[in-house]
Amino acid sequence: MFRVVFSTALWRGVGGIALFVALWEAASLLKLPFLRFVPAPHLLFASVLETIQTPAYWTAVYISAKRVMIGYLIGVALGVPIGLAFGVSRAFKNVFFPVFETLRPIPPLAWVPLSILLWPTMEQTVISIIFLGSFFTVVINVLGGVETVDLRYVRAALSMGATRWQVFWRVVVPATSPSIFTGMAIAMGLTWEIVVAAEMVSSIGSGQTGLGAMMWQAYVGGVIPLIITAMVSIGLAGLLFSALIWQIGGFATRWRRLV
Amino acid sequence: MSPHGGLRIKEVSKVYDPEGIHVVALQEISFDISPGEFCVVVGPSGCGKTTLLNIIAGFDTLTSGEIVMDGSTLTAPGKRLSPGADRMVVFQHGALFPWKTVLWNVTCGPVLQGRLPRAQAEAQARHLLARTGLSGIEGQYPGELSSGMRRRVELVRALMNDPKVLLLDEPFRALDALTRSVMHEHLLQLYDLARKTVFFITHDLEEAIFLADRVVVMTTRPGRVKKVIEVDLPRPRDHRILTSARYGELEEEALEAIHEEALKAFETGERELA
Amino acid sequence: MLRWVRSPRPYQLLLGFAIFLAIWHLATAVLEVPIFRKIPPPAVVLREWFNPEPFFGVSVYTSLYYSHIAYSVYRAYTAFALAVLLGVPLGILIGWDRTFHEYTFPLVETFRPIPPLSWVPLAILMLPGTEPPVIFVTFIAAFFATVLNTLLGVQSIDRSYFRAAQCLGFTRRDTLFHVVIPGAMPHVFIGLQIAMGLSWVALVAGEMIAGKRGLGYMIYDAYSMVQIPTIIMGMLTLGFLGFFSSAMVRYLGGKLMAWRSY
Numbered sequence: 001m002f003r004v005v006f007s008t009a010l011w012r013g014v015g016g017i018a019l020f021v022a023l024w025e026a027a028s029l030l031k032l033p034f035l036r037f038v039p040a041p042h043l044l045f046a047s048v049l050e051t052i053q054t055p056a057y058w059t060a061v062y063i064s065a066k067r068v069m070i071g072y073l074i075g076v077a078l079g080v081p082i083g084l085a086f087g088v089s090r091a092f093k094n095v096f097f098p099v100f101e102t103l104r105p106i107p108p109l110a111w112v113p114l115s116i117l118l119w120p121t122m123e124q125t126v127i128s129i130i131f132l133g134s135f136f137t138v139v140i141n142v143l144g145g146v147e148t149v150d151l152r153y154v155r156a157a158l159s160m161g162a163t164r165w166q167v168f169w170r171v172v173v174p175a176t177s178p179s180i181f182t183g184m185a186i187a188m189g190l191t192w193e194i195v196v197a198a199e200m201v202s203s204i205g206s207g208q209t210g211l212g213a214m215m216w217q218a219y220v221g222g223v224i225p226l227i228i229t230a231m232v233s234i235g236l237a238g239l240l241f242s243a244l245i246w247q248i249g250g251f252a253t254r255w256r257r258l259v
Numbered sequence: 260m261s262p263h264g265g266l267r268i269k270e271v272s273k274v275y276d277p278e279g280i281h282v283v284a285l286q287e288i289s290f291d292i293s294p295g296e297f298c299v300v301v302g303p304s305g306c307g308k309t310t311l312l313n314i315i316a317g318f319d320t321l322t323s324g325e326i327v328m329d330g331s332t333l334t335a336p337g338k339r340l341s342p343g344a345d346r347m348v349v350f351q352h353g354a355l356f357p358w359k360t361v362l363w364n365v366t367c368g369p370v371l372q373g374r375l376p377r378a379q380a381e382a383q384a385r386h387l388l389a390r391t392g393l394s395g396i397e398g399q400y401p402g403e404l405s406s407g408m409r410r411r412v413e414l415v416r417a418l419m420n421d422p423k424v425l426l427l428d429e430p431f432r433a434l435d436a437l438t439r440s441v442m443h444e445h446l447l448q449l450y451d452l453a454r455k456t457v458f459f460i461t462h463d464l465e466e467a468i469f470l471a472d473r474v475v476v477m478t479t480r481p482g483r484v485k486k487v488i489e490v491d492l493p494r495p496r497d498h499r500i501l502t503s504a505r506y507g508e509l510e511e512e513a514l515e516a517i518h519e520e521a522l523k524a525f526e527t528g529e530r531e532l533a
Numbered sequence: 534m535l536r537w538v539r540s541p542r543p544y545q546l547l548l549g550f551a552i553f554l555a556i557w558h559l560a561t562a563v564l565e566v567p568i569f570r571k572i573p574p575p576a577v578v579l580r581e582w583f584n585p586e587p588f589f590g591v592s593v594y595t596s597l598y599y600s601h602i603a604y605s606v607y608r609a610y611t612a613f614a615l616a617v618l619l620g621v622p623l624g625i626l627i628g629w630d631r632t633f634h635e636y637t638f639p640l641v642e643t644f645r646p647i648p649p650l651s652w653v654p655l656a657i658l659m660l661p662g663t664e665p666p667v668i669f670v671t672f673i674a675a676f677f678a679t680v681l682n683t684l685l686g687v688q689s690i691d692r693s694y695f696r697a698a699q700c701l702g703f704t705r706r707d708t709l710f711h712v713v714i715p716g717a718m719p720h721v722f723i724g725l726q727i728a729m730g731l732s733w734v735a736l737v738a739g740e741m742i743a744g745k746r747g748l749g750y751m752i753y754d755a756y757s758m759v760q761i762p763t764i765i766m767g768m769l770t771l772g773f774l775g776f777f778s779s780a781m782v783r784y785l786g787g788k789l790m791a792w793r794s795y
Contacts, residue, residue, distance in 0.1 A: 012632070013639035020640055037658040094545035099553045105775030107734040109650070109741060110749065110768045113756035117571040193648035197738050200650075212651070219654035227654050235646035318696055342699035354697035358715035358792045367711070368701040400792040420701065 047225035064210035071130025079138030087146025145179020181249025192238030264423035264456030271324035286481035299471035303524035307482030317342035347422035362397040589760035616675035624683025649674035667739035674735035675728035682724020686717030722786030
């Protein structure tokens with residue numbers, strides 16, 4: 001434990017960040033025009049401490065998190081089977097993959113106007129955008145995972161008399177599970193990025209205020225420390241949630257470390 | 260062709276993680292290699308032969324003991340040894356740069372070290388490649404060649420650097436048996452050209468006796484010398500020697516020594532360290 | 534190529550699109566499913582898209598359409614180029630030099646999780662004009678993806694190559710140019726494709742909020758004026774451009790790394 005605390009790497013990392021903060025503080029003091037609107041680190045820090053003690057902040061976190069989870073889970077629930085289907089059935093892939101690939105590059109934010117027209121409530125709009133983000137990512141990762149399943153495992157199973165269904169459930173799915181979890185972790189990080197976009201829009205209409213909406217309102221209202229607080233919060237939330245998925249995935253596929 | 264490259268390995272020990280799980284890879288191992296000698300170290304998985312090669316190459320350090328080359332200390336505890344062209348290594352899975360042509364791979368050592376101008380290096384390279392039956396491939400990438408061809412190119416690359424000792428880390432392990440036996444003959448041809456000191460490690464007994472002047476049999480972990488066998492088969496050798504009476508005797512002698520160690524390694528479930 | 538045409542593949546592809554269009558048409562024009570009430574059927578969109586006198590002012594025949602495309606492309610590619618020029622060298626340094634890694638990587642990892650889109654307000658406040666904020670936000674997205682993938686590329690180089698370089702007497706500089714950079718290239722190009730895709734995603738956000746002109750802006754403008762076929766046109770154009778850009782990066786990568794095709 002002590003070795004970790006006193007390692008050079010740690011001190012150097014801290015040093016790098018400290019240097020950055022010091023430069024920022026100096027630039028603030030010098031009143032560089034570039035940073036006219038950006039608060040000095042010590043002011044920002046004070047503001048952050050203040051904000052995280054307000055209930056409004058935590059409500060916003062909760063609202064965003066709820067939307068992320070719902071959109072994300074639907075995306076995973078639909079994405080994993082479709083990804084598996086693409087990987088396993090040549091015919092299915094040949095028919096539907098081109099349409100999928102045509103829609104995939106469309107940025108989530110570009111779907112927003114259409115979503116607003118489609119869905120009756122703002123809440124559903126936001127969730128549908130998040131869903132799209134997680135869905136496409138999961139499908140691509142799962143598909144990649146199926147395609148890299150070592151054919152020898154399949155053949156070994158078949159030579160032991162397995163039926164196609166058994167091969168699917170007992171060989172393909174477990175072998176793809178690392179990719180499934182990777183896709184889920186990446187998608188989770190992505191959905192937090194999208195939540196900003198989705199909520200920026202929802203703050204225009206009515207609806208509950210998530211972190212992204214809070215950030216946008218802060219911008220409109222000129223409360224800059226709050227903007228930064230929101231930015232950092234979203235980043236942190238994305239990190240924490242995807243770290244959680246990585247952990248779950250690592251646990252579910254712990255056979256990997258032994259091979 | 261320098262008459263150098265004599266190695267003396269004196270009571271070398273290597274302990275991994277001394278304060279932790281304390282794995283003794285090598286225990287006071289000692290033996291000598293004369294200049295120009297083809298020495299093969301044989302042993303079961305985990306016996307430490309790769310560790311010893313890495314120490315001589317400079318990729319790893321020893322915990323105690325000394326290695327002397329041509330009278331001066333090569334490495335000892337506290338004396339850091341850098342890898343160098345004098346102890347050129349040919350790697351198990353091959354380390355030809357896939358993004359460079361064969362010619363570049365083979366000439367990069369002397370050219371970048373400043374020992375030879377490019378034109379001269381290239382001429383020498385073409386000559387050596389032709390000697391191993393590899394003319395015409397200079398402009399190709401390693402990925403286009405068969406594994407046997409790649410191995411030969413890597414040997415040529417090693418020789419181009421005029422090393423004192425050639426370190427071969429189970430170079431033919433990944434090849435199929437037929438390619439391997441052809442490679443043995445090619446290797447001996449190249450060896451006869453230059454008569455460099457060779458330090459070759461393998462787990463394959465047949466390969467060891469066929470190639471070597473001396474075979475050093477190692478024990479399983481912790482690694483020590485179990486037996487040294489002088490291979491007095493005449494050179495040049497070809498595959499027909501494998502059926503000679505003398506070869507049979509040598510093989511029996513070696514097998515007796517190594518089988519016991521192989522059994523021990525098998526029972527303790529030894530795995531390669533590096 | 535000919536083999537592809539003769540296989541069932543092209544027909545399956547067409548079938549997929551046909552099914553997609555059919556469902557769209559059914560939902561909007563025939564069954565008039567309430568939720569799709571405001572969505573125009575495919576025929577309407579296509580008619581508008583290829584209309585010499587478009588009802589809403591934008592079609593394949595209007596210069597406005599191409600003006601929007603040009604702005605978006607200019608911004609996306611400029612940001613991408615900046616990200617590559619700054620991101621690849623940084624990634625290589627972080628991946629290769631232990632000391633540099635220890636000083637800079639924590640700083641990079643602190644900023645990386647912050648979603649590019651959330652930089653929009655700050656970018657508008659810090660940078661003058663309309664173009665710089667949009668390009669900055671796009672740059673951020675592409676930059677971090679590039680750095681990360683380049684770093685991974687360097688770290689994925691087999692240790693044996695470094696050892697061989699040591700034996701061969703390479704200097705640090707030699708190793709950088711002849712081992713690290715070429716060895717990392719495959720991963721770098723994967724990163725560039727991802728970065729290109731992310732550029733387009735971030736670009737749209739930037740344009741919707743800060744830009745005048747550009748496809749993102751076009752979509753939002755159309756939305757505010759209830760010109761729905763134009764929205765769909767914008768979306769599909771974006772999709773196509775994004776796909777095409779990534780494909781181009783992939784193609785360039787294939788050419789630069791000829792040694793890989795074996």
